[in-house]
Amino acid sequence: MPTVIVLDVSLSMCRPVPSAAAPDTPEDEIPTRRTLAIEVINQFLQHISTHCKLEFVTLITFSTLFEIITPFDRDLDAIRGELSSISTYDCTNYEAMLSGILLITDGSGGFGPGCLKDAIKSAKHFPFPAKMNIITLSDTGEKNYTEGCQMLQRLIDVTCGDGMVYFPENHLTSKGCSSALSKLCAKDFTPYKGFLRCGNLVSKITLCPPPQPFVSRSDEKRYDFSEAIDIVGFIEGNDLSSPAAHSRHLLLPLKSDCTFPSSKSEDSEEDIDGKTPNFCVLLHGALKVDNKCALVEVGNNWYGFIYTWQDNKKKSNLMLSILPPGTDVVPWLGNMQLLGPLEEFVTNRSIPTVPTFPVKPPEKKSYGGSPTVWITPDQVNNDMVKLLRNCKKLPDKNNAFYKELNRIRRWALAIGFESILESVAQILERECMVSTSTHPDASIQLTHAATQLRTPAAYSKTITPHSSH
Structure with missing residues (x-):
């Protein structure tokens, strides 16, 4: 998912953190909350560059006003370069921050107009699906620590309804901040690793962005995404057309050891892996040549389809579109569980006519005929x-x-x-x-x-x- 990093650059972030330094450390070398925040951001960018290489990241700073330091980009080195030159401003104004997703602050509620209490009162729910995570660089022994964490969680509930507040355990140290970031990355920035199966053919794959569970709005029923994606059939691209999808993902094959290649991987390992036959390569070529789509089952009573998508004349990829859960989500295909090979209908003489798409529904649509209009x-x-x-x-x-x-x-x-x-x-x-x-x-x-x-x-x-x- 595109990630917004929002850094608090108010004066309160310049407070020193004695617990993060040795007892004999000179006063001018004691790290500040701002120093720890930049360290956390660098660790987060390292995690993204290793495990989520296709994610877009932007950096925003806020105090009384907000400033976009870097726009959405995959060039994480540009963000690292800007961290060292970020200026410090006046007070914390949470109303200027409400466009952010990953917030790094010292937990101070601020004062005056735009403080955390006012921001919670005036905040509205985001008009788009989002998740806000907050890393608060505050010590458990500080005054109003518990109240500050509760108010930050309240801000998440009001604006997004999804997200958590992470904080260093015990004392505010570099190790504690790294531990909080590790929990965040393990929960929301873990790449998907699964299997694509078609009969006896299996390939280890990853999806970008990682698929999320589906929660039905009507009955609050939760549908979990399976680790094994099973191909149940193939269909002409023209017959499938372009149905409404819950989400779309780039499908990429994984190496044989099911791990992501690091930036220090040796060329010999890549050459060996490039010579290994892969089912994803075979599927991509077949779907592209025949203009077909692969119907897949991604969960219990939950379907999707795989197809080829061409970015330009030379580059083409496999894409996975996930449909809403159910068997009748594509009206012109009918019930997914009743689909079968066309040859069975052709060879079966008891069936007078061979069915074709689109499947006609039994009920008559209200917009099917020419309606009566009395406007003039x-x-x-x-x-x-x-x-x-x-x-x-x-x-x-x-x-x-x-x-x-x-x-x-x-x-x-x-x-x-x-x-x-x-x-x-x-x-x-x-x-x-x-x-x-x-x-x-x-x-x-x-x-x-x-x-x-x-x-x-x-x-x-x-x-x-x-x-x-």
């Missing part, structure tokens, strides 16, 4: 003219007349325009009286229709022709 007077007048045209052809056009009459009646009841039904009834009676060439049966039908329009009835009632028998 001309549209109402056109429907009346059409009804009168059928009147003059009675009794030959009995079915067309009553179909048009029921359509007008239902639409008038649907939009609350019931007064028009009386007008339609008067038009039918006048047509019966004025027309001299009206067939006797036509007069009976017109009178019957006018009477039915004046009779109160349910919306679902259908006016049927009058029977003389």
Whole structure:
């Protein structure tokens, strides 16, 4: 996930930390909270460069105002270079920080406008899914330590609803800060390592960004992502089209030892691994040449599909789109569990027709037909003219007349325009009286229709022709 590092650069971060230095350390060499914060950021960047190389990171500083030091980028060395030249400003203003995700502060609540209490009162929930983690560089023996941690957690609950406050255990030392960062990285910045299987073919893979569990909004049911991604079939890319996806991930093969290559890896190891056959390479070539997608099962009653995505003319990758949990999440494919090989339908003579996509749903969609629209007077007048045209052809056009009459009646009841039904009834009676060439049966039908329009009835009632028998 794109990560925002937010560093508190207020004056309170310049306070020395005696517990982080030896007893005989000179006063001007005692590390400050700012020094520990920069050390934590460097350790975090090292973790990202080793385990999450494709992540975008940005650095923001805040005090009374905020400043974007580096925009979103994968060049972590640029962020390291800017850390040494960051200036110190005045007080802590949490309202200027609320765009941040990974906050590093000394836990001070600030004072005056923009303090932590005011920020919590005025803060609103982020309009996008996010997770905020806070590393507070404060000692357990400090005044208001517990209250400060509780208020920071409250800030997380108000803005994101997801995240934690991390703090050094026992005393504020470099080792304690590293321990807090390790807990954060283990929880939220651990790369996904799993297996892609198709029959007897297996390949170790990683997904970027790591997939997250799905929690249903309706019943709060949790769906966990499986370590084994099983290919259950293949489908034409045109048939699958582009359904709505819960998340999308870059799928990459792992080395045979299932570890990420370090920056100090030897060339000989990479050469050996490059000569080892890999199922992901075979799958990528097959899907790209045949324009197909692989339907995969990523959890219990949870599906997705793998396809090739081309960044430019020369570079192409495997992508995994994860669908929302369920078997009917792609309407034109129908139930996922009922899909099967096309050859079984072709060779099975008991099936009269071979099914094709898209699968037609059993119910009729409300938007499937041409709806009645009465926005302007001309549209109402056109429907009346059409009804009168059928009147003059009675009794030959009995079915067309009553179909048009029921359509007008239902639409008038649907939009609350019931007064028009009386007008339609008067038009039918006048047509019966004025027309001299009206067939006797036509007069009976017109009178019957006018009477039915004046009779109160349910919306679902259908006016049927009058029977003389």
